[in-house]
Amino acid sequence: xxxxxxxxxxxxxxxxxxxxxxxxxxxxxxxxxxxxxxxxxxxxxxxxxxxxxxxxxxxxxxxxxxxxxxxxxxxxxxxxxxxxxxxxxxxxxxxxxxxxxxxxxxxxxxxxxxxxxxxxxxxxxxxxxxxxxxxxxxxxxxxxxxxxxxxxxxxxxxxxxxxxxxxxxxxxxxxxxxxxxxxxxxxxxxxxxxxxxxxxxxxxxxxxxxxxxxxxxxxxxxxxxxxxxxxxxxxxxxxxxxxxxxxxxxxxxxxxxx
Amino acid sequence: xxxxxxxxxxxxxxxxxxxxxxxxxxxxxxxxxxxxxxxxxxxxxxxxxxxxxxxxxxxxxxxxxxxxxxxxxxxxxxxxxxxxxxxxxxxxxxxxxxxxxxxxxxxxxxxxxxxxxxxxxxxxxxxxxxxxxxxxxxxxxxxxxxxxxxxxxxxxxxxxxxxxxxxxxxxxxxxxxxxxxxxxxxxxxxxx
Numbered sequence: 001x002x003x004x005x006x007x008x009x010x011x012x013x014x015x016x017x018x019x020x021x022x023x024x025x026x027x028x029x030x031x032x033x034x035x036x037x038x039x040x041x042x043x044x045x046x047x048x049x050x051x052x053x054x055x056x057x058x059x060x061x062x063x064x065x066x067x068x069x070x071x072x073x074x075x076x077x078x079x080x081x082x083x084x085x086x087x088x089x090x091x092x093x094x095x096x097x098x099x100x101x102x103x104x105x106x107x108x109x110x111x112x113x114x115x116x117x118x119x120x121x122x123x124x125x126x127x128x129x130x131x132x133x134x135x136x137x138x139x140x141x142x143x144x145x146x147x148x149x150x151x152x153x154x155x156x157x158x159x160x161x162x163x164x165x166x167x168x169x170x171x172x173x174x175x176x177x178x179x180x181x182x183x184x185x186x187x188x189x190x191x192x193x194x195x196x197x198x199x200x201x202x203x204x205x206x207x208x209x210x211x212x213x214x215x216x217x218x219x220x221x222x223x224x225x226x227x228x229x230x231x232x233x234x235x236x237x238x239x240x241x242x243x244x245x246x247x248x249x250x251x252x253x254x255x256x257x258x
Numbered sequence: 259x260x261x262x263x264x265x266x267x268x269x270x271x272x273x274x275x276x277x278x279x280x281x282x283x284x285x286x287x288x289x290x291x292x293x294x295x296x297x298x299x300x301x302x303x304x305x306x307x308x309x310x311x312x313x314x315x316x317x318x319x320x321x322x323x324x325x326x327x328x329x330x331x332x333x334x335x336x337x338x339x340x341x342x343x344x345x346x347x348x349x350x351x352x353x354x355x356x357x358x359x360x361x362x363x364x365x366x367x368x369x370x371x372x373x374x375x376x377x378x379x380x381x382x383x384x385x386x387x388x389x390x391x392x393x394x395x396x397x398x399x400x401x402x403x404x405x406x407x408x409x410x411x412x413x414x415x416x417x418x419x420x421x422x423x424x425x426x427x428x429x430x431x432x433x434x435x436x437x438x439x440x441x442x443x444x445x446x447x448x449x450x
Contacts, residue, residue, distance in 0.1 A: 084265075085378075086378070087375060087378035087379040087381075087382060088262060088263070088264045088276060088277070088278070088375060088379065089262075089379065089382050090382070091264050092262045092264075131443075133443065134440070135436055135439060135440065137436040138434075138436050138437055138440070140440075141436075141440060207384060209384070247262055248321070249321050249322070249382075252322065253382070256384075258382075258383065258384035
């Protein structure tokens, strides 16, 4: 069963992030999720930018009633002045994406919140809990975000985030130790006493040198997390990028997972 | 990459265009390097006054290997920064940065602008750290890299030679790309 509204009991959540207008990757992930029997799909920001199907991806997200938060590229497409701090490749993709959107798509992006809380316990954001531009990659960034979660978002204990395009699980145990768990595709049982930051990787532009769309499944009652990878039609996505006259490198990188 | 560009602003308000090098840049590059001062030219790997060198560059552009970023004002190249990468091996996460700025645009923030843009691009290429080798007695270059988030990691005494054949020190500066972003963001927030 899939619905756009969280329920009050235990749920099977699908975590997807950073679709970045890659329709082939999003379709592959949604097909895989159709077999997972999830209760709710959460998108952790950056629906647009980099790849060639921003409109189609937003339409698919709407069709599947996927709950989303605002990413830094989503925000930049709404106000391209914000993209002036982006690098030249990302900047060009934002300018191109902005020209592709219709009013309906803009309105959809405009109403996206910076964060959401699901069932009081699960915080959803893009960069860190309050800033879609911030990264959680280094130890001090993980520590900072976990402190934020503990201090400002109680009783939430788990934060789902994206932005880095790399899978990650950060934790803070009851003694205050902050560290990362090793990533594997085996189910990971989390300790409900800990605080967690979970990044499912990117659907549309993975940067872990594995050229598959990445997502994760999280069981809220058992606290079991499982990362998943799914192959998709990279050639088709690349052809569209080239046809749209977006930078060639944006197509090439998909095959390398960078 | 033809047609891709972005605007940057120097300290004195001059607006410059930043864009990747393309094959059609041959003549503009020859003109640019003819204007680069001799004391700056000594640090370059190739004889940039030889048009064949420039032709080799523009005819063999491979953005995966070397990403060349140019700065232009009034259709004239005024700066050139390159990001050198390896796609495999133990240094595949490292990028080497080299920058040349026309004499008349030095001390105006162009070096920092180019290095900042290269550092932002680094994550797009999957790089984690950037490295630059700098002549000890080039305070402008050292300051530009420092402002862009690089720190001195090593000094190799008497390792290189200047244009007069004298031994000189070489400095290696390194920038952690993710940490740099965080520092810049914190600095921007502090300035609000």
